[in-house]
Amino acid sequence: MNNRRLVRGRVRNGKVTILKEQTSPLRGMEENVRQILEYMGEDPEREGLLKTPARVARAFEYLTKGYAQDPKAIISQAKFTDEDYQEMVLVRDIDFFSLCEHHILPFFGRAHVAYLPRHHIVGLSKIPRLVEVFSRRLQVQERLTTQIANTLMEELDPLGVGVIIKAEHLCMRMRGVEKQNSVVTTSAMLGAFRTQQATREEFITLVTGNQR
DSSP states (O other), X not given: OOOEEEEEXXXXXXXXXXXXXXXXXXXXHHHHHHHHHHHTTOOTTSGGGTTHHHHXXXXXXXXXXXXXXXXXXXXXXXXXXXXXXXXXXXXXXXEEEEEETTTOOEEXXXXXXXXXXXXXXXXXXXXXXXXXXXXXXXXXXXXXXXXHHHHHHHHHXXXXXXXXXXXXXXXXXXXXXXXXXXXXXXXXXXXXXXXXXXXXXXXXXXXXXXXX
């Protein structure tokens, strides 16, 4: 299989002269992983590591597939205007997995996403899909939280949006401070979720399950 693609060429006397070749992304990642293994002092040609560069390349292609997806298109294709509903819509306990952009180590947890409709409601499955798109990129939890909230606010024009994310970070467990029980919580409150205390408290109560 040819892993290189022609970038530029010149036709002369019926023949194409290749001026420049560019390595495909997957092939480039494989070569880089092979080099990393060598820098570690490993032998990438031994049996257990022979296919590791290709496996790692495919894994990173999957784990960062969100770069190739349009989050706004996901929301816009499932907006509905016929429903007269103006109460809170909450999708809680959305599992997600992402990669910290600082060390490219996993962080994972659950997202809770709510909005107050004004003109539109959105298909319920699109909210977890939105979380998936943004989490399948190199991320920090703070940005992941605001990206989800801002996209819903821009695309649905609701009265408000609330997002709470709780996650465990392996960059804090496997290295560095090595705190095994640490959990990071981030939130984004927009519109009525920021300005109306009752709305914010209702959201937090529904997420935590506490009855006041």
